[in-house]
Amino acid sequence: MHNRRDRLIAVLMVLPSIVLLAIFVYGFIAITAQTSMTDSNAMQRLSRLPANFIGLQNYTDLFSGPLDTRFRVGIVNTVFFTAIFITVCLVLGMLLAVLLDQKIRGESVFRTIFLFPMALSFVVTGVVWKWLFNPNSGINYLPTVIGLPPAQFRWFISEDRILEFNWQDLPTILAVIALSAAAMFTLWFAVKRKSRPAIYGFVIVMILSFLIFSGATGSMNALPNPEQHGFNLALIAVVVAAGWQMCGYTMAMYLAGLRGVSEELREAARVDGASEFGVYRHVVFPLLAPITLSAIIILGHISLKIFDLVYVMGGGDNLRIDMPGLNMFFETFRGQNFGRGAAIAMVMLLLVAVVIVPYLVNSFRSEAKRS
Amino acid sequence: MKRSSILALLLIAVLALGFAGLASAQDAAPSGDLEIFSWWTGGGEAAGLEALIARFSEMYPDINVINAAVAGGSGVNARAVLTTRMLGGDPPDTFQVHAGEELNALWVAAGLMQPLNDIYEANGWMEQFPQGLLDLISDDAGNIYVVPVNIHRSNVMWYVPANLEAWGVTVPTSWDEFVNTTCPALQAADITPISIGENWTQVHLWESIALGTLGVEAYNGLWDGTTNWTSPEVVHTFEVLGQVYDCANDDMNALTWQDASQRVANGEAAFNIMGDWAAGYFLVDLALEPGTGFAWAPSPGTDGVFMMLSDTFGLPVGAPNPGAVEAWLSFLGSAEAQDLFNPVKGSLPANTTADISNPDLYNAYFQSAYEDWTTNEIVGSLAHGLVASPAFSNGFSNIIATFQSDRDANNAAVTAATLALQTLR
Numbered sequence: 001m002h003n004r005r006d007r008l009i010a011v012l013m014v015l016p017s018i019v020l021l022a023i024f025v026y027g028f029i030a031i032t033a034q035t036s037m038t039d040s041n042a043m044q045r046l047s048r049l050p051a052n053f054i055g056l057q058n059y060t061d062l063f064s065g066p067l068d069t070r071f072r073v074g075i076v077n078t079v080f081f082t083a084i085f086i087t088v089c090l091v092l093g094m095l096l097a098v099l100l101d102q103k104i105r106g107e108s109v110f111r112t113i114f115l116f117p118m119a120l121s122f123v124v125t126g127v128v129w130k131w132l133f134n135p136n137s138g139i140n141y142l143p144t145v146i147g148l149p150p151a152q153f154r155w156f157i158s159e160d161r162i163l164e165f166n167w168q169d170l171p172t173i174l175a176v177i178a179l180s181a182a183a184m185f186t187l188w189f190a191v192k193r194k195s196r197p198a199i200y201g202f203v204i205v206m207i208l209s210f211l212i213f214s215g216a217t218g219s220m221n222a223l224p225n226p227e228q229h230g231f232n233l234a235l236i237a238v239v240v241a242a243g244w245q246m247c248g249y250t251m252a253m254y255l256a257g258l259r260g261v262s263e264e265l266r267e268a269a270r271v272d273g274a275s276e277f278g279v280y281r282h283v284v285f286p287l288l289a290p291i292t293l294s295a296i297i298i299l300g301h302i303s304l305k306i307f308d309l310v311y312v313m314g315g316g317d318n319l320r321i322d323m324p325g326l327n328m329f330f331e332t333f334r335g336q337n338f339g340r341g342a343a344i345a346m347v348m349l350l351l352v353a354v355v356i357v358p359y360l361v362n363s364f365r366s367e368a369k370r371s
Numbered sequence: 372m373k374r375s376s377i378l379a380l381l382l383i384a385v386l387a388l389g390f391a392g393l394a395s396a397q398d399a400a401p402s403g404d405l406e407i408f409s410w411w412t413g414g415g416e417a418a419g420l421e422a423l424i425a426r427f428s429e430m431y432p433d434i435n436v437i438n439a440a441v442a443g444g445s446g447v448n449a450r451a452v453l454t455t456r457m458l459g460g461d462p463p464d465t466f467q468v469h470a471g472e473e474l475n476a477l478w479v480a481a482g483l484m485q486p487l488n489d490i491y492e493a494n495g496w497m498e499q500f501p502q503g504l505l506d507l508i509s510d511d512a513g514n515i516y517v518v519p520v521n522i523h524r525s526n527v528m529w530y531v532p533a534n535l536e537a538w539g540v541t542v543p544t545s546w547d548e549f550v551n552t553t554c555p556a557l558q559a560a561d562i563t564p565i566s567i568g569e570n571w572t573q574v575h576l577w578e579s580i581a582l583g584t585l586g587v588e589a590y591n592g593l594w595d596g597t598t599n600w601t602s603p604e605v606v607h608t609f610e611v612l613g614q615v616y617d618c619a620n621d622d623m624n625a626l627t628w629q630d631a632s633q634r635v636a637n638g639e640a641a642f643n644i645m646g647d648w649a650a651g652y653f654l655v656d657l658a659l660e661p662g663t664g665f666a667w668a669p670s671p672g673t674d675g676v677f678m679m680l681s682d683t684f685g686l687p688v689g690a691p692n693p694g695a696v697e698a699w700l701s702f703l704g705s706a707e708a709q710d711l712f713n714p715v716k717g718s719l720p721a722n723t724t725a726d727i728s729n730p731d732l733y734n735a736y737f738q739s740a741y742e743d744w745t746t747n748e749i750v751g752s753l754a755h756g757l758v759a760s761p762a763f764s765n766g767f768s769n770i771i772a773t774f775q776s777d778r779d780a781n782n783a784a785v786t787a788a789t790l791a792l793q794t795l796r
Contacts, residue, residue, distance in 0.1 A: 041762065045458050046481035066786050067793075070769040135622055157624045159776065225782065316447075317570030318624045319772045333451035335765030336477070 029349065035342035042336035051339065058343035064222040071344060072167055074324040076229045078351070081238060081323070082303040088243040089299050090292060093250025098280065100251070101258045111255070114248040122245070126312030129241035130156070133313075156237035156313050156321055164230035171220040172212060179208040234320035242309060246302065250295045257291040258284065293359060300355040304348065324348050401694035402433035407684075408463035410449035411716075412442040415651045419716035426711055427702050434695045439463055450761070457483065462687040465696045470507045470519055470681040472594075473756030478687070479516050485686045486514035490697060496704055499724050503749050507757070508683060517683035518704040521718035524647045524740055525752040526579045526670040526678040532663065534638050538562055545672045546583055546611050549642075554618040557641050564618040566640035568631035573612075573623070573771050574764075575754040576644050580615065581608045583672025587748055594751075594758040594795065600788035609780035616775065624775075633657065636665060644670050646680070646755070650736045651717025661735040669743075677747040680755035681721060713737075719744055762794040 036058055040051035062071045096114055100107050117125070132138045133155035140151040165173060186201030211217050261284050269283045307325035314321045316330070324344055332341030411420045417440070424436050441449035446467075453466055462483075468474045478484050491497055497505075500519065509515040530542065540556055543549035549564075557564040567573060582590045585604055592598030598605065620626070620640065632649045634640040636657050643649070653665040669676065684703055686696045702708050709720035714732045719741055727733055727741050751757030756764065767787065774783040 042454055042458070043477060043481060046477065046483055066789055067766060067769075069773045069786075073773075130625075134625060154622070157622055159621075228777065314624065315569040315627075317768055317772050319776055320624075322772075329451075330447075330765055330768075333454065334447050334768075335762045336454060337762055337765070 032342045032345055032349075035339055036346045037343075038339045040338040040342070042338070045338070054339070058340050059347075060222070061340070062343055062347065066224060069227060070319060070322060070327050071324065072227070072229060073319050074322045074327050075347075077232060077235060077321065078304060078323055080231045081235050081306075082300060084235070084239050085242055085246075085303045086296055086299045088239060089247045089250045090295060092243065092247040093295070094254050094288075096247065096251040097254035097258055100255055111252070114251050116248070117245045118249050120245065122242075122306075122308040123312050125241050125245050126309045129237065129244075130313045133237045133241075154234075156234050157318065158232070158234040158237075159320065160233040161228075161230040162233065164228050167227040167229055168221045168223050169218070171217040175208050175212050175217045179205060179212065182208065232320040234318075238310060238313060238321050241313070242303065242306070246299060250299070253291050253295055254288060257288045261287050293362070297356055297359045301352050304351050304355065324351075400431060400433055401692070401698045402431075403692045403695060404435050404437055405465075405692055405695040405699055406437040406439050406463040407699070408439045408441075408449070408453060408466035410441055410446040410467060412440045415648075415655060415716045419712040422711050422715055423703070423708055426708070427699060430702065431695070431698055434698065457687070460689065462689050462691075464690045464692050465684045465686060465699060467682055467684060468517065469756035470504070470517065470683050471751050471757030472760050474508060474517060474683065474685070475510070476760035478685070479510060483688050484516040485688055485693075486516060487518065487686060487700065488513075488515055490518070490701055490704075491515055494701055494704060496722070499706075499722050500704075501721075501723060501745075504681065504721060507681070507751070517685035518700045519681045519683045519721035520703055520709065521682055521713050521716060522721050522744060523680050523682075523718050523755075524677055524743070525575065525680055525755065526582060526673045526676065527645065527647050527649070528668050528670045529632065529635055529643045529645060529649055529653070530641060530666055530668075531635060531638065532666045535641065538641065540641065542668045543671045544674065546580060546615070549671050550611065550614045550618065553641075554614075558618070563620045563634065563640035565615060565642045565644070566626075566631040566634040567616070567619045567623040567643075568626040568628045569624055570768055570772050570775075571754060572628050572631060572645065573775065574768055575646065575752075576615065577608065577612050577771060578678065578753045579644050579670040579673065580611050581605075582676060582678060582750065583670055584608050584611055587676055587750055590750060591758075593791070596791075596795065600791055601784050605787075606780050606784045609774060609783045612774070613778045613780060616778075629656070646752075647736065647740060648717055650734075654717070654734065654736075667736060667739075675747055676750060677743050678750050678752050679744070680752045680757055760794055763790060766790040766794060 035051070037053060037055055038051035039054050039057075043049075044051055062068050100110060104110075134140075135154045135157065138155075140153070140155075142151070144150050182201055182204045186198055186205055189195075189198035189201060265283055266279050269279045274282065305325055306323055307329070310318075310321050310323050311326055311329075314326075316326060324347065328341050328344040328348065331337050331344060335341075407420075407424070409420060411417050420438065420440070424438060428434070428436055441452050449467075453463070456462060457478075468478065474484075491500075504519060504522075505515060508517050508519065528542065535541065538557060538560055540553050543553045554564040567576060581593070584607060585593075585598070589598045589604060593600065593605070616623075620631075620634065623631070626634075628645055628649070629652055631640075632643050632645055632652055635643045636653060636659060647667075650661070650665075650667070653659045654661065657664075659665045684700060686693060686700065690696055704722060706720070706722050706724045706726065709722045709725045710729075710732055712718075713720045713725070714737075717737075719733075719737060720727060727737070730738070733741070753759055753764070753767070759767070767790065770783055770786050770790065773786075774780070
């Protein structure tokens with residue numbers, strides 16, 4: 001009896017937030033998904049005309065339509081940017097945390113200094129780094145202070161691109177990447193003598209190689225003309241600015257994690273003859289794995305949705321550092337093409353989901369184990 | 372007295388008062404709030420708008436003007452806010468919009484603007500505004516929808532005469548001459564031949580190149596469908612743009628239009644193509660003398676043609692306070708208001724009875740521009756919303772941005788052709 005009443009109260013307490021979430025988050029996601037399958041635009045809305053349902057046309061246009069080069073540039077940029085940005089933040093954050101963990105004097109002062117950039121808005125960071133990176137006045141002229149010639153890299157307006165590939169080849173490239181991953185797992189399972197996963201892996205490898213060599217992946221992309229994409233070096237400027245702002249945050253997370261590793265554990269390792277590096281390598285870092293995962297999730301969703309920093313640095317239309325968020329804004333409000341804008345928003349949502357859903361699944365699982 | 376009859380009496384009294392109030396509101400001078408929506412937030416534009424509001428408030432002390440200007444992005448942010456408000460059924464009393472397709476393809480086509488013919492007739496403006504301009508802001512039935520405040524010219528090439536003399540070059544009269552003669556000569560002297568800024572200034576440059584190489588008829592044909600976007604002539608406009616990029620500063624994406632114009636004034640670059648708001652920048656911000664400190668010519672190949680754009684204000688359907696808007700618009704179109712606003716903003720008056728010959732108000736540049744405005748052939752600007760819908764303009768910005776990195780003129784023309792099929796009427 002008592003238990004049932006408790007449960008009722010609990011449900012009633014949670015209900016308002018569930019209703020609000022259902023309407024203002026999931027409801028609006030549903031509306032966006034619905035809009036993304038129409039040709040909705042300002043003209044129709046203002047004249048009170050219904051939008052036409054066009055199925056997945058917006059999505060096919062985005063990935064293979066000649067007018068949406070900008071979207072593809074943004075997607076490629078986002079992938080490169082996210083990968084490098086997260087790596088830089090993790091490595092630098094970990095390094096700073098380990099250095100601060102050496103019981104140095106004035107630790108709190110350094111901690112505050114490293115954390116300060118996080119208090120700034122991305123807009124401020126963007127303006128400051130845009131000035132610093134101006135190729136004709138900024139940090140390029142730093143070497144001249146000691147009599148060296150100014151640096152030549154053009155930062156956020158650099159036109160250099162490496163790792164170029166043709167967008168038409170993308171299905172093949174992705175298939176090859178998947179193939180090599182599957183082959184590695186198959187080998188690993190075979191060595192470990194787990195025969196069933198190894199057989200599944202072998203089947204996947206065979207299917208993928210068939211798709212690649214039969215030319216099926218080659219003809220999957222409907223883009224009519226070749227289109228070069230790649231890693232734009234201009235993104236380095238954005239990575240530096242964003243990393244400068246966010247690596248203090250990962251440092252704080254790691255520092256908290258390091259403090260959580262008990263001194264006894266370290267001592268035990270030292271007694272067992274581990275060097276100072278070995279203590280970190282075999283005892284401390286493995287214990288920090290959950291923190292790394294949280295940091296990747298938080299940094300990942302920041303970088304996938306990034307807008308303000310690139311908008312300020314690039315003025316909006318600098319395609320070398322373009323991101324899907326900018327494209328969505330311009331497509332929706334400058335082109336007044338709401339259907340296309342909604343489709344870009346849905347792609348961004350899926351990208352973020354790819355990062356976050358495994359994390360959620362993982363944490364649900366460990367919670368279930370604990371209870 | 373019974374209670375019900377008292378109630379009835381009260382009701383009648385209230386109704387009578389209400390009607391009296393309505394009647395007197397119609398007779399008396401307009402009052403209440405007037406929200407003016409624009410993207411004029413900086414420099415001469417904001418100062419001009421403030422001068423207008425100050426004078427208007429003197430004339431109508433009962434009207435409380437709310438200056439609802441939204442900053443940034445050459446109007447992109449303001450238009451985003453405006454679209455949201457219009458969709459949500461919360462229109463401002465009056466808003467800024469470029470004459471031409473930006474007005475017609477969206478607001479007028481959706482039936483959201485009220486005709487202003489009464490105001491035009493009451494003020495005698497039918498004869499005071501040029502017919503070509505009226506055509507741009509009215510529909511086929513002859514309904515006029517907005518009041519133009521100013522006229523700008525888009526196809527202007529800026530330079531410093533003394534610098535050109537020192538470097539031994541003359542003002543090019545065609546893009547061929549610029550690319551083949553002027554540009555190599557200047558590059559040999561280590562001078563940037565032309566300074567260019569961020570994306571929208573490149574669209575602005577392309578429209579000048581297209582007008583200069585295609586000519587008036589073919590340029591207009593791009594917008595009404597009589598010029599084929601994939602024809603060799605149109606592909607050539609992109610090729611020329613590529614050659615001009617090669618003659619330009621390589622940090623263009625880092626520069627605003629002011630930065631680019633300033634390079635000319637500083638003597639780092641020889642030429643700059645920008646609308647004549649640059650005259651205000653040279654005059655006021657950089658304090659240069661027209662004719663000696665800076666000079667101008669029509670952009671190459673466009674002598675005798677005036678590529679125009681115009682800022683206008685109208686009365687949206689459902690505006691909260693139409694009486695005040697009508698007073699505002701009647702003021703805005705008057706010669707007095709145009710002479711208050713334009714000298715500060717740095718633009719030409721749209722009303723032909725304005726005091727253009729007064730050198731205290733309009734400097735040497737505007738005297739000469741006005742001469743051109745009244746004698747030249749008139750065409751509309753793409754970068755500033757006259758000839759194409761917002762959907763086309765947005766797509767075209769992306770095409771120019773893509774072209775700037777891949778320099779594929781054929782691809783740019785083909786993509787533009789697809790875009791034109793989808794978005795031009």
